[in-house]
Amino acid sequence: MKMLELKGVRKNFGGIRAVDSFSLDVAEGEIVGLIGPNGAGKSTLFNCVAGVFPPTAGEILFRGTKINNQKPWDLCRKGLARTFQIVKPFASRTVLYNVMVGAFATTDKRAEAEQRALEVLSRLHMEPQKNVRAGNLTIADRKRLEIARALATQPKLLLLDEVMAGLRPTEVDEMVAIIKRLREGGVTIFVIEHIMRAIMALSDRIAVLHFGAKIAEGPPQAIAHDERVIKAYLGEDYGAP
Amino acid sequence: MSPFLARNLSLVLVAAVAFGLPLVLRSPTYLHILILLYLYAYLTTSWNLVGGFAGVLPLGHATFVGIGAYTSTVLSLQYGISPWIGMLIGALLSALAGVIIGLPTFKMRGAYFALATIAFAEGIRVMLENIEYLGPLRLNGPRGLQIPPLKTGMAHFMFAEKEPYYYIILSLLTGVLALTWFVSRSKLGYYLVAGGEEPEAAQALGVNVARAKLIAMAMSSFLTAFAGTFWAQFTLYIHPKSVMSLDISFEIAFIALIGGRGSIAGPVLGALLLRPVSDFSRIYFGSTLPGLHLIIFGVVLILVMLYQPRGLQEPLTRMYLRVLDRLKTRGEAAA
Numbered sequence: 310m311k312m313l314e315l316k317g318v319r320k321n322f323g324g325i326r327a328v329d330s331f332s333l334d335v336a337e338g339e340i341v342g343l344i345g346p347n348g349a350g351k352s353t354l355f356n357c358v359a360g361v362f363p364p365t366a367g368e369i370l371f372r373g374t375k376i377n378n379q380k381p382w383d384l385c386r387k388g389l390a391r392t393f394q395i396v397k398p399f400a401s402r403t404v405l406y407n408v409m410v411g412a413f414a415t416t417d418k419r420a421e422a423e424q425r426a427l428e429v430l431s432r433l434h435m436e437p438q439k440n441v442r443a444g445n446l447t448i449a450d451r452k453r454l455e456i457a458r459a460l461a462t463q464p465k466l467l468l469l470d471e472v473m474a475g476l477r478p479t480e481v482d483e484m485v486a487i488i489k490r491l492r493e494g495g496v497t498i499f500v501i502e503h504i505m506r507a508i509m510a511l512s513d514r515i516a517v518l519h520f521g522a523k524i525a526e527g528p529p530q531a532i533a534h535d536e537r538v539i540k541a542y543l544g545e546d547y548g549a550p
Numbered sequence: 551m552s553p554f555l556a557r558n559l560s561l562v563l564v565a566a567v568a569f570g571l572p573l574v575l576r577s578p579t580y581l582h583i584l585i586l587l588y589l590y591a592y593l594t595t596s597w598n599l600v601g602g603f604a605g606v607l608p609l610g611h612a613t614f615v616g617i618g619a620y621t622s623t624v625l626s627l628q629y630g631i632s633p634w635i636g637m638l639i640g641a642l643l644s645a646l647a648g649v650i651i652g653l654p655t656f657k658m659r660g661a662y663f664a665l666a667t668i669a670f671a672e673g674i675r676v677m678l679e680n681i682e683y684l685g686p687l688r689l690n691g692p693r694g695l696q697i698p699p700l701k702t703g704m705a706h707f708m709f710a711e712k713e714p715y716y717y718i719i720l721s722l723l724t725g726v727l728a729l730t731w732f733v734s735r736s737k738l739g740y741y742l743v744a745g746g747e748e749p750e751a752a753q754a755l756g757v758n759v760a761r762a763k764l765i766a767m768a769m770s771s772f773l774t775a776f777a778g779t780f781w782a783q784f785t786l787y788i789h790p791k792s793v794m795s796l797d798i799s800f801e802i803a804f805i806a807l808i809g810g811r812g813s814i815a816g817p818v819l820g821a822l823l824l825r826p827v828s829d830f831s832r833i834y835f836g837s838t839l840p841g842l843h844l845i846i847f848g849v850v851l852i853l854v855m856l857y858q859p860r861g862l863q864e865p866l867t868r869m870y871l872r873v874l875d876r877l878k879t880r881g882e883a884a885a
Contacts, residue, residue, distance in 0.1 A: 359754060385756035397751035399744050401860075410744040413737045414756030422737070462756055 311373070312337045312466050312497040313358070318367035320353050320521075327353040329521040330367065335466070340488070340498045342512035342529075344505075346542060350521040351501045352394055355468050358499075359391045360384045371466065386414055390464035392455040394471045394501075400444030404435060407443050407454055411461030429461045432494075433487060449480045453487075460491070467491065469500040473507050481507050509533065517541065556877050568720055572713045581712040585784065587825040588719040589777060593798075594805045594817035595726045596773035600766045601803070602812035603739060605746020607664045609799045610651070610671030614771040616678065616794035617644040618778025623695050623788060624687050633707035637779035641772045648771025649764055656763050668796065675794040694789025697782065707783045715784050722780070723818075726773055730814050733769075742766055743812070801828070804847045808854045810861020819862050824850070 313335040320328040328350040335341045343351050357364045358371075360381040369376050371389055390411075399407050408426035409419075416422050430436045433453050438446065443454060452472045459467055469488070473481050485507050492498055502508040508515065509529045517525040517532060519541040525532055532538055572581060597611050621643055622636030655666040679692045689695070702708045709715060733739045744752035745759035752759050782788045801824075809820020827850075828843040835842045858864055 361750075380758075381753040382756050382758045385754060391754050393751060393754070397748040399747045399751070401747065402743060406740070406743075410740050410752065410757065411755045413740055417737050419735060419737070422740075458751075458755055 310337045311335070312339070312371070313499065314368075314370040315354075315358070316368040316370070318354065318357060318364045318369060320350070320357055320362075321365045327521050328357070328364070328518075331518070331521075331523050333516050333523070333526070335497060335499055337465075337497055338492065338495070339513050340492055340500065340511055342508045342515040343499065343501045343518060344503070344508055344515060344532075345518035349518040351518055352470060353521075354518070355391065355470055355499075355501060359389065359468060385462050385464075388463070388465035389468070390459035390462045390466070391468035392452075392459050392470055392472055394474070396448075396451045396455050398443035398446070398451055398454055400442070402443060403440050404430070404443055404446070404454060404457075405439040408457050408461045411458040414462040425463075426457075426461050429457050432460070432490075433457050448475050449477070452476065452484070456487070456491075460496075464496060466497045466499065469498060469502075471501055471503060473502055473504050485510050505533075556874055565724070569717070572716050578712050581716055583826065583829045585712065585716050585719055586829065587821050588716075588723050589780065590801065590805055590825055591818045591821035592719060592723045592726055593774060593777050594802050594809070594821060595723070595730055595814075596770050596777070597802045598730065598806060598811065598817050599733065599742075599770040599773075600763070601770075601806055602816070603734065603742040603746065604763050604766050605743070605812070606656070606763070607660075607803065608667045608767075609664045609796075609803055610667035610669075611771075611774050611802055612794045612796065612798040613651070613671045613674050614644040614648060614774035615778040615781065615798055616675070616790070617647055617771075618775030619782040619788045619793040620678075620689065620695070620778075621775070622779040623697060623782045624689070627695060627697065628686075628688065632705060633779055633783055634705075637707075637776055640779055641775040644775035644778075645768040645772040648767045652764050652767040656760055656767075668799070671794065671799060672796065675790050678790045678794060690789075692790060694787065694792070697786040699786055707779075708786075715780075719780060722776060727814060727818070729769075729773075734814060738762060738765060801847075804851060806861075808847075808851055808862060810863030813861065813863045813867070815867065816861050816863040819866065823862070 311334050315331055315333045317330045317332055318328055319326065319330055331354060333341070343354070345351050356362060358369055360376065360379050360383070363378045371384070371387065376384060399410065405423070405426055408429055409422045412422035412425040416425070427436065427439070430439055433456065435450070435453055435457060438450060443451070446454060456469070456472060473484050476484060481504060488498060488500070488511055500508070500511065512529055514527065515529055515532045516523055517538050524537045524541060525535045527535070571584070575581060593611070593615070597608065600606060601608050618637065618640040621640030622633045625631040625636040625639065626633050651667065651670050655663055655670070658666055678689065681689050682691050683689065699708060702710055704714070741752065741757045741762040744755065744757055745762050749759050778793055781793060805820035805824050806817055808824060809818070810816030824847060827846050831843040831846065854862060
C-alpha cells in the first residue's frame with residue numbers, strides 16, 4: 310500500500326517557484342530520504358505535505374485520499390506527524406508535558422495520555438529527563454524530544470526534518486538506530502537530512518531535489534554515484550569527465 | 551505528616567480562615583476592602599484562562615464586566631427578572647461577545663492582539679455612553695442605571711450588610727479556582743499552553759490552536775460577566791465608566807503579571823498584594839496624590855518583571871514545595 314503519493318506538486322511563493330512538478334511515492338514501511346543543497350525546496354515540500362500551506366498545483370495523497378487543503382492538526386489526527394528543522398519545544402514546560410500534548414491527539418483522558426507519553430519516552434531513552442524543563446535540554450535531547458512528541462500522536466507516517474543537524478557523530482549514530490527501530494515498530498518515515506553518512510545508512514530510497522525539481526531518485530548507492538547529484542552539490546567542474 | 555496531607559491541610563486552613571474571617575472582622579470598611587480583593591482575584595482568575603494559559607494578553611475584559619452588569623440590571627429593573635437569572639443570561643451574552651471579539655483578534659499576535667482588544671472594549675464603552683435606549687431597553691447613556699434598594703434577601707441578590715456579599719464573592723472565587731485547576735490538568739489546558747508557546751509546533755501535534763483559544767475565551771468572558779452582576783448588586787449603581795473602563799482591564803493585567811500569569815495561585819497572590827495598595831493609597835492619599843496606586847503598581851511591575859519574570863508565585867511556590875519536601879523527609883525519618 311502506498312503511504313504517500315506526490316503527483317506533480319508545485320509551490321509558488323509570488324514569482325518564485327520553490328517546488329516544481331515533484332512526484333514521488335512512499336510505500337508503507339519504507340524509509341525514504343530527501344536530500345538537496347540549501348534552498349532546494351525540501352522544507353517547502355514538507356510543509357505542503359504536512360498542511361502548513363496547500364500546494365499551488367499537483368496532488369498529495371495520504372493513504373489513498375487527497376489531502377491538498379487539509380489543516381496540520383487534522384492531518385496529525387489521521388496519522389501524519391512531523392518534526393521541525395528548527396526545534397520548537399514548549400520551553401517552559403517539562404519533557405513529559407511536551408510529549409503529553411502529542412499524546413492528547415488520540416485521547417481525551419489525561420491518565421491515558423500520560424501513560425502513552427511515558428512509553429514513548431522510555432522507547433527513546435528519555436525517561437530520566439521526564440521532569441526536566443524542555444528549555445533546559447541540550448540540542449541533541451531537544452531533537453529527540455521533537456521525535457518523541459510526534460511519536461506520541463501515534464503516526465503512520467513521520468516526516469523528519471533534519472533531526473540530526475548539529476549532533477555529534479556518536480549522537481548521529483544513536484539517532485540512526487532510533488529511527489530504524491521506529492520503522493520496525495511500523496512507522497513509515499520520510500526524512501530530510503544533510504548528513505550524508507546518516508541518510509545513506511538509513512534510507513531505502515533517496516530522492517534529490519535541486520532548485521525545486523527532482524533530479525534523481527534511487528537506492529543510496531546509485532544516488533552517491535549519480536553524475537547530476539554530484540554536480541548539484543559540488544558544481545559543474547567536479548563531474549566525472 | 552505526608553506531603554499529600556500537608557497540602558490538603560494547608561488548603562483547608564486557608565479556606566477556613568477566609569470563610570471564618572467575617573465572624574471576627576466586624577468592620578464594614580475592612581469587609582468592603584476584602585470583597586474588592588476577592589472580586590479582583592476572581593476577575594483575574596477568569597482572565598487567566600485566556601491571558602495566562604493561552605499566552606495572549608487581552609486588555610479589554612472590562613467589556614464582559616459591563617455586559618454582565620448591564621444585562622442583569624436592565625432585566626431586573628424593567629422586567630423584574632431576578633438578578634441571579636440575569637447573571638446567567640448576561641454570562642451567555644458575554645460568552646457570545648467573547649467569541650465574536652476573539653474570532654478576528656486571535657489571528658493577531660503579541661501587542662497587536664492587546665491593542666485590538668483595547669479598541670473593541672473602548673468602542674463598546676463609547677457606544678454605550680451614547681445609547682439612551684437600545685430598542686425597548688433603557689440604558690440611560692452616560693448617566694447609567696440605579697438599582698433602588700427596595701427588596702433585600704437572597705432571591706433579590708441584595709443585602710443591607712456586607713457579609714452576604716463577602717460569602718457570595720468568596721464562593722465564586724473558590725469555584726473559579728477549582729475550575730482553573732481542573733482546566734490546567736485537562737486536554738484543553740495542555741492545548742492552550744502548547745498553542746500559546748509554539749503555535750506551529752502545537753498545530754503539527756494535532757492542536758487546533760484557534761479553537762482552543764476560542765473555547766478559553768468563551769469560558770473566560772462567561773465567568774467575567776458574573777463579576778459584573780455582582781458589582782452591580784453590590785454598589786447598586788452602574789454607569790459605563792464604572793463597569794467598562796480600561797482601568798478595570800488594566801488592573802486585571804497588573805494583578806496577573808505581578809502575581810504570575812498561567813498559574814493558579816498567581817492571580818490570588820497578585821490581588822492580595824495590589825488591592826490593599828490601591829485601597830489604602832485611595833484612603834490616605836486620595837485627595838493629595840490621586841492615582842498614586844498606579845505609580846506604585848508600575849514600579850512593582852517593573853521590579854517583578856526584572857527579577858521574577860514569571861511572577862511572584864514562582865519563588866513562593868518553590869518555598870512551599872521545599873516545606874512540603876522537608877515534611878516528607880521528616881515523615882520518612884520518623885517512620
